[in-house]
Amino acid sequence: MKKSEEKLNNDEPQTSVESPFIKQEKSKNIILKWLLIVSVFFISILVSLYFLSSYSLINGIAVEGTNEVYDQNVLESSEVSPGDSLWRTYFNKREIENRIEEQNKQVSSAQLGFSGINNFVVQIEEYETVAYLTQDNQYKKILENGTILEEVVPRPSTNQPILSGFTEGTALELILREYSHLNEQVKLLISEIEYQDNERNSMLVHVYMNDGNEVLASIPSFSERMNYYPEMVRAVDGEKGLFDLEAGAYFIPYDSEEESEELEESNIIDD
Incomplete structure (x- = not known):
């Protein structure tokens, strides 16, 4: 009889008992899940409130680094205005x-960046104005990269050269480079550089000097020959005329009897 009871007891299903450690882990997982859900919920609310608030909109935009370019032109071309979406911008x-x-x-470079919480700033770098083009008593800026601006400006009061007859292209780029290699003393003596572009020499310029003299020169050798100009002036002892430096170094006085044709030439320096 006892054996039958023992057999029956062995056949009964045995229930497992969870340890306190497992229960604790399950509780932690439940709490973490709820914290995650609550955090996502609150973050969503905060993000929604942010985009509904004025902090998600541009409060203001400033321009820095301009010297010759108008700030208003930069702002208008940016098409960015206060009240626009901060992040879309x-x-x-x-x-x-x-x-x-x-x-x-x-403008050679424009960089848009944050300035404060919801303000922007445009940092500008400019091409330098290195000369002016004169045409019909009007003046236009010539930039260091050889670009001629269409905007008409007042007569310049700087020491930068006045050019005439030039268009954008190789001749203009070359004369700007050659001019930059001139001695400062010679630069101050130049009033205007006129591009000739004749059949004989497509790189010929006629230079008008502040001291009343004139110079003919070829652009590729412009700086090399023009840097001798002070010595040439001393060599003619103050006499006024035309210095022909295209192929050599010759002086044609203004008062020569054959000024417009075969003029008497005085060789000043050898090639």
């Missing part, structure tokens, strides 16, 4: 920077 910053550079030829 930021993620389109490259497009905005390109637009500023394309619409303002004197």
Whole structure:
């Protein structure tokens, strides 16, 4: 009888008892899940409130680094205004920077960045104005990269050269480079450089000097020959006339009897 009871007891299902450690781990997992859900919920609320608030909109935009370019022109070409979406503007910053550079030829680089919580600043770098083009008594800026701006400006009061007859291209780029190699003393003596572009020499310039003299020179050798100009003036002992430096170094006095044809030439320096 006892054996039958023992057999019956062995056949009964045995229930496992969870340890306190397992219960503790399960409780922790439940709490972590609830914390995650609550955190996502509150973050979503905060993000929604942020985008509904004025902090997600541009409060103001400033321009820095300009010297000759007008700030208003930069702002207008950026097409960015207070009240625009802060992040939409930021993620389109490259497009905005390109637009500023394309619409303002004197801007060499535009960088859009944050300034404070919801303000922007456009940092500008400019091409330097290195000369002025005169035409019909009007003046236009010539930039260091050889670009001629269309905007008409007042007569310049700087020591930068006045050019005439030039258009954008090789001749203009070469004369700007050659001019930069002149001695400062010679630069101050130049009043105007006129491009001739004749059949005999497509790189010929006629230079008008502040001391009343004139100079003919070829652009490729312009700086090399023009740097001798003070010595040539001393050699003619103050006499006024035309210095022909195209192929050599000759002086044609203004009072020569054959000024317009075969003029008497005095060799000043050898080639």
